[in-house]
Amino acid sequence: MVKLVAALYAALMNLPERPMKWAQSQLSGGRLGWVFVGPNLAIFAIFTFLPIAFDLHYALTGGTQLLPGDRPYVGAENFASLLDCTDHFDPNSCRRDLFWHGIWNTLAFVGLQVGLMLFFSLLTAIVLNGRIIGRSFFRAAFFYPVLLSPVVVALIWKWILQREGLLNAAMEGVGATPVNWLLDGNWAFFWSVFVSIWAHMGFYTLILLAGLQSIPAEINEASQMDATRPFRHFTRITLPLLMPNVLVVLVLGLIRAVQIFDEVYVLTGGGPGSATTFVVQYIYKTGFADQVRQYGLAAAASLLLASVLLVLTLIQMKGQGGGKQRG
Amino acid sequence: MANLLTARRGRLRWDWTDWAAHLYLVLGTLVMFGPVLWLGLSSVKSESGLQAYPPTILPYEQARIDVPERGTLKLFHVTQGEHAGQDLAEVRRLGLQSQLVDPANPGTLIRLPIEARTPVMRLHAAWENFTDLFSQFSFARIVWNSVFITVVATVLTLLVNSMAAFALSKYKFSGRDQVFLLMLATLMIPPTIVLVPNYLIASQLGLTNSPWGVIWPAVATPTGVFLLRQYMLTLPDELLEAARMDHASEWRIYWRIILPLSSPALAVLAIFSVMWRWNEFLWPMVVLSRSESFTLPLALNSFQGELTTQWHFLLAMTVLTLLPVTAIFVVLQRHIAQGIASAGVK
Amino acid sequence: MGALQLRDVCKQFGPTKVIHNVSFDVPDGSFTVFVGPSGCGKSTLLRMICGLETVSSGEVMIDGQVANDIPAARRGLAMVFQSYALYPHMSVQQNMAFGLENIGTPKAEIAARVGEAARMLRLEPYLSRKPTALSGGQRQRVAIGRAIVREPRIFLFDEPLSNLDAELRVDMRAELAALHRRLRTTMVYVTHDQVEAMTLADQIVVLRAGRVEQVGHPLELYNRPANRFVAGFIGSPRMNFLEATLAEVQNGLVVAALPGFGLVPTNRLASSLQPGAKLTLGIRPEHAALAEDGVVVGQVGLVEQLGGMSTIRLDQPDLTVQIAGQTGLSFGATVRVALPRHVLHVFDEAGLALPAAPAAPLAT
């Protein structure tokens, strides 16, 4: 079996030998490198760089046509229409009220989800870094949901949260009144936050745990010799040394949370009403799910989202600035 | 030696923080893993077993019995009246009345009010939930779509990204660093941002409703290039030089020396790629609109929209979707953890 | 065939020049060692010869043919790297066969050559092992074997023994010497260890800061170092250097004045030097002698007894004397040291050795 795979590998990889040898004879020095990065660059060009340019084109044109040539130029109208509100704090006063519901929901979601997730991942990482029996088992248990498809995650929880689900049964078991978890706006929002923390915190826990484990034992021992109290040890030794990892977690968490879609879309479909509709769902709905596909609006909303992500990424690069974001 | 002993003893002292830590972890494990377990148990419950409320933990099903001349009937336990304590088979139910027979004496009908009987439940794993998926729906087709996309995309991802990483780590050419930065910059452009134009491009290239529409955009990943490049940087240049002295062409150096030596990093990327493709949702949903081209997550999503009542199929399908990922996790748990910890990527 | 000539070879990395106009010949069949302190450019020079590094200016000629633009693989050379650079995922057998496979050598011939090399290097029991399952010495031999099967015109070695422990190094040195005797192929060998250079080479190239200091047979370098650097670098323990001035010239020969001790006659031609000129006297520890009438007087700072020989270090002046046998001297004793004129080296202010008088050959 192994031999077969090796033979197959050799046979396949031998195919480009001649053209590559010819390329090697034509290109001096390191310029052969271009041949090796070529395929990657081409795919990036087609599916990443080109689309960005098109995004701008779509955002500045109207109509429902997909082909760029068929679309009339409308200038900044898509943006204007998205931003048109009598009161920006009241989505219902906006022309594109769903977009604004999406924005405010996303903001609330990001704040809650990232804050809580950071807290729980840090707590879990610290606990796991202590002397724990069966550490790798617990680490695996906390990490496992990370690997699940968001659709699977949503269905797991939908099954538990449905009217006659496990949770309501347990509630009745302890004498509480059952709740229609996903049909109540506030609860649906809560469960969106909960489920997305459930699905992702293992990943961040792992990053933080790796950071904790890379703190040299000598430092902890030295601090122990200095009779540092545990809380002080945490705030003065552990946390500062862990800061780079915390920043990574914070910014990655923010970037992901801003783009929340998959789990929540399957769990609640954005409802009830617009209680769990987020910006990406607005983009998807406007561009692909509505009867009339408004590509221009979707692209304009994408660009607004992209600018937020750009800022977040720049903050990440600045590193230092990321710490202030926490407040 | 004395030092060692005291150190040991120090480690063995067990105070309340240790209890709290373990309690937290046990509760956490319950929250993290319990729901999956619940899904697994539920998925082997029969349709009727799923309707029981409050739900039972283990998969029960109402017992049935073959009664001569009357066929297979549901079994009930009688709680009131003269037949109390007996197990009777229900022939039919008329309003609030139930007509039952004693399986030992199927000739005589017994009439009872329905509240005088409770179903007899029996432990039973409803594997037919799984087998029926394949016979009643074009489920094999969907599994095949997912497998095809996952395998092909992963192989191409490994090839294309490792080629780029090889050039970026082992060659010096003008523009190399700019290329690398450009690739890293694409990390900032998540697919959600370019949904609309990517859909245009996919449709112009004839990729809609084709697995290749999911595969091609996914093949070049900045994460993969970065991960592999960092790893290849640690391979000594002397190896390449030795191979060059050994008359190996550059392509041969790439696939005979660099790729085999990068296998730990390739394994990490392969695991990631499998997860990404197997679990991907939004982009496939945009580019695949015909149900025969659906992947598992898409099928799950549409299934839950259409057939909300058919939980027994939906749960089985969900389990089948998470099964391969779980298997990979169980086998490669350590690699995954290390890969993520070292690369900081998902 | 495997003769090598370097003509005015220079190497620049960006603005920094690390090899300066290096020229010398490596005769066919010789064992030439480049020696010099770390960072002096030995590896760079070797890599230019084998084609892994471009030549900034000048010419590298192999068998009379300018090789500057010939790719590494086609120069017909084989290199043994300092880290061995064994392919970790291939067995010993595959490591040695890889290069031959690349040029499409018939399978039977590959097997024959690998078998022969393995036999020669006593690697036969390990052919199917991976490099990680070998000891340092075995890895070293695999690296050499990989070079041998290619039947190169010239072998190039870059500090091949530096990763081995001292004992193994001595063994491998002997094996390399035996290998050279047997193959009669030109070998170019880089090391910073002058003992290795002395024991292996039939020609040594001493390098310092990218320049050739001296080229010659090991004993020639020992006996007639061209300058103070070579004198200090070749020979162990190191040559003693004493600052002096030119007191007078007698029959064209230097008589040096050693401050605090008096006059020291030498066999070196004064050439155009004038009395008063600054000089450095050089005497190897094994040539300095304890003597009642020795010119240098000092106190013993350290005695190292090796049994068969003893080393006596004086503090003032800083002078090491090596004598055969054992000694009763101990710390603080006062001794006199003679500086026999026929083994005394004299360097001018620029560090160049003054030529010996023709009639009076140096240490024989």
Ligand SMILES: Nc1ncnc2c1ncn2[C@@H]1O[C@H](COP(=O)(O)OP(=O)(O)O)[C@@H](O)[C@H]1O
């Ligand atoms: N690729 C390079 N780029 C810049 N400087 C280099 C490079 N390779 C070597 N050098 C410099 O050239 C000098 C000689 O290096 P090397 O030949 O490796 O010395 P050694 O004699 O120890 O083998 C050193 O100062 C080193 O820093």
Ligand SMILES: [Mg+2]
């Ligand atoms: Mg070197």
